[in-house]
Amino acid sequence: MITPSEFKRLYKIIEVQLRYGLDDFLPEDPRTKMPKMARKSLFWIKNQHPDKSLGERLRLALQELGPVWIKFGQMMSTRRDLFPPHIADQLALLQDQVEPFDGNLAKEHMELSLGGPIETWFDDFDETPLASASIAQVHTATLKENGREVVLKVIRPDILPVIQADIKLMYRMAHIVARLLPEARLLRPVEVVREYEKTLLDELNMMREAANSIQLRRNFEDSDTLYVPEMFTDYSSTNLLVMERIYGIQVSDIDALIANGTNMKLLSENAVNIFFTQVFRDSFFHADMHPGNIFVSYENPETPQWIALDCGIVGTLNRDDKRYLAENLLAFFHRDYRKVAELHVDSGWVPQDTNIDEFEFAIRTVCEPIFEKPLCDISFGHVLLNLFNTARRFDMEVQPQLMLLQKTLLYVEGLGRQLYPQLDLWITAKPFLEDWMSRQVGPQAIVEAVKSKAPFWAEKLPELPELLYDSLRQGKVMNQRIDKLYDNFMESRRSQGLARFYFGIGATLVVCSAILFSNHVETIPVASAAMGVTFWLLGWRACRK
Ligand SMILES: Nc1ncnc2c1ncn2[C@@H]1O[C@H](COP(=O)(O)OP(=O)(O)OP(=O)(O)O)[C@@H](O)[C@H]1O
Numbered sequence: 189m190i191t192p193s194e195f196k197r198l199y200k201i202i203e204v205q206l207r208y209g210l211d212d213f214l215p216e217d218p219r220t221k222m223p224k225m226a227r228k229s230l231f232w233i234k235n236q237h238p239d240k241s242l243g244e245r246l247r248l249a250l251q252e253l254g255p256v257w258i259k260f261g262q263m264m265s266t267r268r269d270l271f272p273p274h275i276a277d278q279l280a281l282l283q284d285q286v287e288p289f290d291g292n293l294a295k296e297h298m299e300l301s302l303g304g305p306i307e308t309w310f311d312d313f314d315e316t317p318l319a320s321a322s323i324a325q326v327h328t329a330t331l332k333e334n335g336r337e338v339v340l341k342v343i344r345p346d347i348l349p350v351i352q353a354d355i356k357l358m359y360r361m362a363h364i365v366a367r368l369l370p371e372a373r374l375l376r377p378v379e380v381v382r383e384y385e386k387t388l389l390d391e392l393n394m395m396r397e398a399a400n401s402i403q404l405r406r407n408f409e410d411s412d413t414l415y416v417p418e419m420f421t422d423y424s425s426t427n428l429l430v431m432e433r434i435y436g437i438q439v440s441d442i443d444a445l446i447a448n449g450t451n452m453k454l455l456s457e458n459a460v461n462i463f464f465t466q467v468f469r470d471s472f473f474h475a476d477m478h479p480g481n482i483f484v485s486y487e488n489p490e491t492p493q494w495i496a497l498d499c500g501i502v503g504t505l506n507r508d509d510k511r512y513l514a515e516n517l518l519a520f521f522h523r524d525y526r527k528v529a530e531l532h533v534d535s536g537w538v539p540q541d542t543n544i545d546e547f548e549f550a551i552r553t554v555c556e557p558i559f560e561k562p563l564c565d566i567s568f569g570h571v572l573l574n575l576f577n578t579a580r581r582f583d584m585e586v587q588p589q590l591m592l593l594q595k596t597l598l599y600v601e602g603l604g605r606q607l608y609p610q611l612d613l614w615i616t617a618k619p620f621l622e623d624w625m626s627r628q629v630g631p632q633a634i635v636e637a638v639k640s641k642a643p644f645w646a647e648k649l650p651e652l653p654e655l656l657y658d659s660l661r662q663g664k665v666m667n668q669r670i671d672k673l674y675d676n677f678m679e680s681r682r683s684q685g686l687a688r689f690y691f692g693i694g695a696t697l698v699v700c701s702a703i704l705f706s707n708h709v710e711t712i713p714v715a716s717a718a719m720g721v722t723f724w725l726l727g728w729r730a731c732r733k
Contacts, residue, residue, distance in 0.1 A: 198357055201253060208249040209235025212242055243278030250282060255322030255347075256354040258282050260384055262478075291315030294325050294342050301342070301428040309333070309423060310340075321480065323347060323391055328433060331420065337433040338420060343392060351392070355385050383588060391500040394429035395421075400499035401431070407470045413458040415485065415495045436483030436495045439603065449489040456608035457616055462494060463600045464620040467593065468510060475592045476501040477599045503592040508535065511628060513593070514621045520571055521614065521621075523559060525552045528575070538584045550578050564612040569598030683730045690727030694720045 205211070212235075237245050250261040264271060265279030292315060299306055306313050310329040319326045324341045331338050362377035390396055398419045405416035417432040424430050437444045445452070466473035474481075474496050483495040505513070512535060519527040529548040532538045538547070554574040558566055572594045576584075604611045648655075697720030701713035 194353060194357065197353060198360075201357060201361075203233060204249050204252050206233040207236050208245040209237065210242075210246060210249055212245075241274065241278070243275045246275065247278045247282055250279075254350075254354075256351055256388070259322055259388065260358070263384055263387065264380075288317045288320035288325060289344060291317060291327065293345060294327060297345050298327075298340055298342050298428055301425045302423060310338070313340075319480075324394075324429075331423075331430075338430050339433045341394065341429040341431070343394065343427045348392065351388055355381065355388070358384075387501060393426050394424060395426050397498065397500045398424050398429055398431075400502045403472060404466075404474060404496065404499055404502070407466070407472065408462075411462075412491060413493060414462050415493050416499075417495070417497065434483060434485075434495050434497070436485050438479055439482040439484060439607075440479035442607070445484060445607075448486060450484060450492050451490050452608045453611075454490075455484065455492045455494075456604040456611045458492070458494060459600055459604050459607070460611070460613060460616040463596065464617055467505060468514070468620050468624045471505045471510065473503045473505075473593065473596060474499055474501075475503040475596050477596055477603070482603075501592075503589050503596065505589055505593065509589060509593075510624065511535070512537065513590075514624050514628075516575065517568065517571075517617070518621050518625065520555065520575075521618070523556075525555065532579060532582075532584065538579060538582045542582050547578075547582050550581065551575065554578055564610070564614070566614070567598070567601050568613055568617065569594055569601050572597065687727045687730035690723045690730060694723030694727060696720075697723065 235245075237248070240248070247261065250257040261279045261282045265276050265282065271279070294317065295306055295313065295315060302309065306329070309332055311332055313329040314327055316327075317325045318328050318339060322344075324343050326339050326341045328337070328339055330336065358381045359378065362381045365377050398421055401416055401419050402421075405418065408414040408416060415434070417434050420430040420432075437448060437450075439445075445455070463473065476498055481496065481498040483497065485493040485495055487493070512531070515531050516528055519525075519531065525548045526544070528551055529542075529544050532547065533540060533542055533544060554577070555571065558571060558574070572590075576590070576594065601613060604613070697716045701716035701720060704716065705713040
């Protein structure tokens with residue numbers, strides 16, 4: 189049942205969508221006649237922006253609907269496998285333009301999380317926010333404990349009910365769209381909303397962000413190329429995150445980077461290196477790379493260091509994912525599309541009965557034009573995207589972690605080339621792929637495997653004679669049991685055979701006696717019936733053995 193407040197919000201959503209003429213997304217189809225008629229008769233709101241493109245109207249409508257929808261649009265912009273470029277490009281322009289909320293209210297909420305007045309633990313708390321985003325607001329302060337400069341990131345008050353209400357409506361709309369337009373089912377609207385809900389709810393948990401940041405910081409502890417600020421978990425909770433304050437140049441501020449004398453070539457190469465290190469060495473990568481989250485340190489501009497904030501969304505990969513990625517990219521690199529197709533079948537990513545020739549041909553068709561360009565102009569992200577889309581046609585279930593990776597890769601490439609247009613991604617990435625592959629197969633892989641299993645075997649070695657004796661003894665007992673079971677089985681088979689024989693004779697005698705009896709023969713039928721019953725009794729006894 190829809191509540192009055194849900195109804196009001198739903199009306200607002202429909203009203204905004206109509207004002208921006210988003211009903212133009214509905215195709216000309218008999219099934220969409222009803223909603224179109226309803227739009228004309230019940231909602232007489234006109235498209236007030238006919239001069240703008242559909243993509244732009246969608247972006248403006250989402251912006252007006254607020255943070256939940258803005259973030260939704262931002263997420264959609266990365267699903268280039270689902271949306272045409274002119275829509276995805278517009279969605280990528282969505283920016284959080286969120287009014288900050290009252291600093292005093294932020295302080296109250298922080299104190300609620302901390303369990304006491306802010307002055308107990310912090311000095312110089314600044315009520316004017318340093319930054320304000322859709323989910324959280326950031327304030328600066330100094331830690332009393334050690335005088336370190338920190339920021340306090342607090343979740344917007346009352347954001348959860350707003351998110352829950354809007355997500356509920358999104359589900360309703362996704363179900364309607366899926367029912368109304370079978371073609372839209374390919375976009376899997378309900379699944380998309382489910383994925384979004386999970387991402388959004390994860391982002392609301394500051395402890396999750398803290399845990400991810402701690403992991404990323406540990407992975408790059410001694411790195412000169414990436415810095416992750418320290419988290420102060422003693423003061424943090426699900427609603428509040430306290431972390432070291434960083435000073436850096438926002439990555440989108442190219443002029444400031446140049447003015448600081450940054451080595452742009454090295455900076456862009458490091459971005460690719462860091463990404464592939466996260467993927468292939470750590471299997472753990474920052475997956476929310478947008479300009480608000482990436483900074484460059486002012487220090488040492490000749491050997492610049494990246495700073496990563498906001499690890500709310502991270503991706504993880506298992507061994508199979510990495511193997512898939514490395515082998516496919518290398519096979520692509522050698523333009524060996526047959527290998528790519530075979531890899532997909534061998535690893536079970538597409539069904540075993542897939543026609544390899546057709547699959548190879550499909551991959552060749554989409555990829556060969558890409559390789560017409562010089563290698564340095566080719567985008568890994570687009571190669572992967574084309575591969576996923578082709579494989580999907582051959583029933584490959586695309587894994588969300590790979591989509592997240594593809595999206596991040598696309599972003600890293602874009603960023604790298606924006607900073608240094610001559611960046612050659614293949615040259616930077618190839619050693620990572622080849623090194624990883626050589627560690628998975630070949631002599632080094634065997635040595636690694638033996639090395640990793642050695643402590644286990646060393647621990648088990650003293651127990652080996654005892655285990656051997658036990659297993660031999662168990663084997664003997666098992667053999668005896670099996671022999672006994674076999675004897676019992678043969679005995680039972682013999683008895684069943686005998687019983688069937690007795691029942692057969694008994695039945696024959698009884699039938700004969702009935703025939704003789706009907707022909708008025710007197711003594712013989714009685715004797716025959718008695719013998720028949722006796723044989724049945726014998727059969728019954730044999731059956732019970
Ligand atoms: N440790 C920090 N030191 C300095 N500034 C910070 C720090 N953490 C966050 N900020 C500032 O606050 C802004 C918002 O932070 P953050 O991206 O973590 O918030 P968010 O609510 O998760 O935003 P979004 O969801 O849009 O990514 C950053 O762009 C940055 O300007």
